[in-house]
Amino acid sequence: MDLVTEIMQLVANGLMAGAVLAVPAIAFSLIFAVLKVSNFSVAAHIALGAYTAYMVNSLLGWPEAAAVVAAFVVSGSAGVVSDHLALKPLRSYGPLTVAIASMALNMVLENLLRFGFGNTVQALDLPVYRNWLFGSVHIPPQQFYNFLIAVTIMAALFCLLAFTSIGKAMRAVADNPMLADIKGINPENISRLAVFIGMGLAGVGGVLIALEAAIEPTLGFRVILPVFAAAVLGGLGNIPGAVAGALIIGVAEELSTLALPVAYRSAIGFVAIIIALLFFPRGILGKR
Amino acid sequence: MLIYILTILTFGSIYALLALGLNLMWGMAGLVNLGILAYYALGGYVSALLTVKLGFPVFAGMLIGTLAAALLGAVTCVGLVKLRDDYLAIATLGFAQVMALIAQNEVWLTNGTDGIGQVPRLGVTLQGETFSIVYLLLCLLVVGLVFAGSEILRRSPFGRVLRAIRDDAMVAATAGKHVFGFQMKALAVGGGIMGLAGACYVHYIGFISPEVFQPQLLIYIFLALILGGRGNNVGAVAGAFFVVIIVEGTRFIAELAPSLSAVQVGAIRQLIIGVGFIVVLQKWPRGMFPEPLRAYREPNGERPTASTKVANDLAGRQ
Numbered sequence: 001m002d003l004v005t006e007i008m009q010l011v012a013n014g015l016m017a018g019a020v021l022a023v024p025a026i027a028f029s030l031i032f033a034v035l036k037v038s039n040f041s042v043a044a045h046i047a048l049g050a051y052t053a054y055m056v057n058s059l060l061g062w063p064e065a066a067a068v069v070a071a072f073v074v075s076g077s078a079g080v081v082s083d084h085l086a087l088k089p090l091r092s093y094g095p096l097t098v099a100i101a102s103m104a105l106n107m108v109l110e111n112l113l114r115f116g117f118g119n120t121v122q123a124l125d126l127p128v129y130r131n132w133l134f135g136s137v138h139i140p141p142q143q144f145y146n147f148l149i150a151v152t153i154m155a156a157l158f159c160l161l162a163f164t165s166i167g168k169a170m171r172a173v174a175d176n177p178m179l180a181d182i183k184g185i186n187p188e189n190i191s192r193l194a195v196f197i198g199m200g201l202a203g204v205g206g207v208l209i210a211l212e213a214a215i216e217p218t219l220g221f222r223v224i225l226p227v228f229a230a231a232v233l234g235g236l237g238n239i240p241g242a243v244a245g246a247l248i249i250g251v252a253e254e255l256s257t258l259a260l261p262v263a264y265r266s267a268i269g270f271v272a273i274i275i276a277l278l279f280f281p282r283g284i285l286g287k288r
Numbered sequence: 289m290l291i292y293i294l295t296i297l298t299f300g301s302i303y304a305l306l307a308l309g310l311n312l313m314w315g316m317a318g319l320v321n322l323g324i325l326a327y328y329a330l331g332g333y334v335s336a337l338l339t340v341k342l343g344f345p346v347f348a349g350m351l352i353g354t355l356a357a358a359l360l361g362a363v364t365c366v367g368l369v370k371l372r373d374d375y376l377a378i379a380t381l382g383f384a385q386v387m388a389l390i391a392q393n394e395v396w397l398t399n400g401t402d403g404i405g406q407v408p409r410l411g412v413t414l415q416g417e418t419f420s421i422v423y424l425l426l427c428l429l430v431v432g433l434v435f436a437g438s439e440i441l442r443r444s445p446f447g448r449v450l451r452a453i454r455d456d457a458m459v460a461a462t463a464g465k466h467v468f469g470f471q472m473k474a475l476a477v478g479g480g481i482m483g484l485a486g487a488c489y490v491h492y493i494g495f496i497s498p499e500v501f502q503p504q505l506l507i508y509i510f511l512a513l514i515l516g517g518r519g520n521n522v523g524a525v526a527g528a529f530f531v532v533i534i535v536e537g538t539r540f541i542a543e544l545a546p547s548l549s550a551v552q553v554g555a556i557r558q559l560i561i562g563v564g565f566i567v568v569l570q571k572w573p574r575g576m577f578p579e580p581l582r583a584y585r586e587p588n589g590e591r592p593t594a595s596t597k598v599a600n601d602l603a604g605r606q
Contacts, residue, residue, distance in 0.1 A: 038374045086566045093573055096320055096373050100510055101569050103322075107507055108562035115555040221503065225385050228378045236374060263393040270382035277371055277379065 005136045010254040016143045018230075018250020019150040020212075021223070024205030025230035025242040026157065027198040033174040033237035034194035037095045040102040041082065042202045042227065044109035046220030049075040049203025050210035051113055051122075058125040067124075068149065068207050075203025076196040082109065083195045106221075114217040121214040146208045153204060154243060157197070161239070170194060174237065226253065229269030233276040235283020244285060248272070294420040296536050297529075298492060301427035302485050304528035307512040308431075308438050308521060309481035315519040315579070316447060317474035318454030320373055323364065323380035324482055324509060326387040327357040329500045331483025332490040333391065333398060336407045339491075346410045350487035357483020361475040369471050388501035403497025410491040427488055431525065434481055438521045441477070450474055451519075504558060508535065511565045515572075519579030526577060534561065 024046055031039050049071035057067040086105045090098050129141040161167035172180040173190040181187055202220075209223060230249050234241025249272050253265045260267075276283065306328060313319045335353035338344040344352070368379050391398050398404065414422055441447045452460040453467050461467050490496045508531050516527025538557040542548070548556070568575075 032374075038377060089570050090573075093569075096377070097569065097573070099374060099377055100320075100514075101566055103503075104507055104511070104562045104565035104569075107504065108559055108566070111555040111558045111562065115552050115559070118549070118551050225382050229382065232375060232378055261393065264389060267386045267389055270379075270386045273379050273382055274367060277375060 006258075007255070008135075009137050010257065011251055012137050012139060013143075014251030014254035015247060016139075016147045016250070017254065018247035019147045019154075020205065020208040021226055021230055021250055022243045022246035023150050023153060023208060024202045024223070024227045025234070025246045026154065026239055027201040027205065028227060028231045029234065029237055029239055029242040030157075030194055030201070031198040032231070033239070034170060035091075035191050036237075037087070037091075038099040038102070038236070039083075039087070039195075039198075040099060040224075041079075041106040041109060042199070043220030043224040044106045044113070045075045045079055045199045045202040046206035046209065046223065046227075047110060047113055047215075047217055048078055049206030050215045050219050051117060051206075052203065053207040053210055054122050054124060054215050058122070061125070064126075064145075064207075064211075068204055071203040071207045072200040075206070076198075076200030078109070079195045079199025079202070080192055083199075084192075110217050110221070117217070119216060121216050123214055124210055126211065142211060146211055149204075150208060153201065157201070157239070160197075166193065225266055226250075226269040229272045229276075232273050233283060234285055235280075238283055238285050241283045241285035245272075245276075245283070248284075291417060291420050294417070294424050296532055298420070298424045298427050300529040300532040301424070301431045302489050302492075303509060303512055303532055304431045304525045305434055305485035305488065306482055306509045307516065307524035307528040308434050309478040309485065310509055310513050311519065311521060311524040312438060312441070312450075312474055312478040312481065315513060315524070316442065316450040316454065317471055317478075318450075319369065319471060319475065320377045321364075321380045321475070321478075322377050322506065323382075323384035323387075325501050325506055326364075326384040327360055327479040327482035328486040328489075328505075329387060329391060329496075329498075330360050331357040331486030332496045332500060333404070333486075334483075335487040336404045336490045336496050337397070339408050340404055340406065346408055346491055350410075350484065350491065353487040354480050354484040357486065358476045358480030360483075361477070361479020362472050364479070365468075365472040365475045369468065369475070384501065384506075388498055391498040391501065398498075401498055403495055403499070405495050407490050407494045407496065409494050423492055427492075430484065430488060434484070435521055435525060438481075438524075442521060446470070446473075504561075507561065507565065511561065511568070513575075514565070515568050515575055517575030517577035517579060520575070520577045523575050523577035523579075527575065530576075531561075534564065 024042055028039070028042050031037065031042075052071040052074040053067035056062045056070045057064065082105055087098050087101055090101050126142065131138040131140050132144070133139075161171060169180065169185045170190050170193065172183065172185055173187050177187045180190070206220065209219065213219065226249050230245035231242045233245030233248060234243070249269055252272065253268045256265055256268050306324065309327070310321070310324055313321050313324075331353040333353075334356045335349035338352055339346055339349040364380070364383065368376060368383070371379055392401055409419070410423065410426070449460060449465050449470050452463070452465070453470055457467050486500070489500075509528075512527035512531040513524050514527070515530055516523030516525070535557070538560050541556055542550070542553045545553070
């Protein structure tokens with residue numbers, strides 16, 4: 001295989017992986033936009049979504065689409081409840097206290113999963129497909145479906161934010177909570193909705209990751225570095241930025257395998273964070 | 289049973305060192321560093337490698353390990369310290385993960401996930417209980433020295449500038465303080481203390497592997513400092529011993545509920561720590577030993593008035 005084909009193959013893989021990463025990265029950024037808080041428990045909600053999909057798909061035998069919906073609802077609800085109990089009372093102490101508490105919350109949720117399911121690795125029950133061939137680029141159908149699901153979800157979120165009054169209210173709170181409050185938008189309700197959608201998306205991200213990787217309680221923690229990196233690269237709180245960041249990191253991770261041992265793929269996320277912060281302190285799509 | 293108690297107290301001392309280092313970085317200088325395990329691991333790895341592969345004496349290994357971690361602290365400063373709080377937290381977390389990747393994958397150096405075994409224990413001639421007692425005393429001595437040093441720093445003009453930077457870096461800069469230099473010193477000294485903790489760990493256990501990067505330890509140390517009282521060195525030490533007692537105390541759950549599997553017991557123990565962490569933050573955000581705030585006397589020598597007390601309380605809620 002010549003270099004050009006190899007690069008095309010890696011870029012295709014990277015775009016598909018990046019689209020999957022984009023879903024939890026959007027989750028992190030959406031919650032940051034509305035609540036102004038880094039919620040590290042996104043990792044555990046990714047794992048929760050994956051386990052929900054495992055129960056719905058492997059144990060009940062329902063199809064993939066049902067697993068995605070179930071993961072959204074379960075992770076979103078868990079996010080609202082845990083945010084209300086653990087993090088909301090801490091908001092008056094500042095965003096950093098909440099961020100640190102969210103790490104403890106992540107440990108709690110991860111260990112609830114470990115208590116229920118153990119450390120044994122689980123997998124979804126999926127049909128095996130033969131790779132499609134475009135020219136000389138191989139596309140595994142499963143990854144392509146994941147890509148489509150991720151793109152559909154992003155489009156739905158975009159429509160929600162751009163065209164509905166709820167989306168408008170959410171953007172208003174993200175922009176200026178006090179002004180939104182004066183205009184009769186209840187920031188509490190909008191925050192709750194943002195956490196529900198955000199953690200729901202994290203759960204869906206978990207399903208998409210679980211379609212290709214083994215499910216275990218630390219599933220979310222293992223992918224969290226590129227997810228955060230994507231959100232930072234795009235500018236925290238910037239949703240299109242998170243998508244762009246995820247695609248860049250997905251492609252960069254794949255291309256890095258040309259020069260670096262595969263084990264260092266996930267270090268690309270860190271390098272991306274540093275480059276982004278040195279050259280684009282507000283993210284690649286941020287306003288100057 | 290005696291050895292068990294000695295082991296717990298030795299781990300308490302190691303956690304206390306980590307908490308003192310974190311107190312310098314986060315408690316005093318206000319830098320949220322979620323990459324603290326990188327310094328701890330580097331101190332441990334450097335000391336282990338020097339003594340195992342190059343036959344250095346243990347004390348020399350520990351010293352160089354500590355210095356290496358201090359250097360890493362200064363390097364972190366160059367790359368990361370200009371970042372705002374949330375970005376700094378994410379970037380330092382990533383930094384520790386990259387260090388963990390290196391420890392796992394540079395097999396020629398670190399032996400990968402197998403780790404480095406047969407690290408010479410400090411005081412090889414001692415056996416059994418005598419070793420445990422002597423090592424504990426040594427660790428307590430180290431904690432005492434580091435504690436004393438940290439207290440001197442806290443009370444010195446240096447400590448005052450760090451707290452000023454923490455509370456408002458702009459004001460400190462306006463007062464002519466070189467903010468970056470102070471932050472770099474805080475990260476270097478704090479990193480060095482954590483490296484020393486790693487060296488103390490490795491020459492006690494005699495083994496080091498990428499397991500030292502386990503995220504629970506990060507949570508334990510933050511819990512220790514928050515529980516003890518952020519900004520207060522007494523609190524850092526007390527909180528560290530308290531956390532070790534909780535972590536070890538919950539081990540007995542296995543006997544209370546024999547039907548649970550080992551994994552489930554482990555999960556419950558970490559659940560308790562995690563829930564405890566959040567409860568402590570919600571109920572006692574300033575910890576058991578809150579940072580002592582200066583109670584300014586009125587010029588005529590009277591006790592502080594109600595208004596200064598209110599001002600102090602407000603300052604404490606940060």
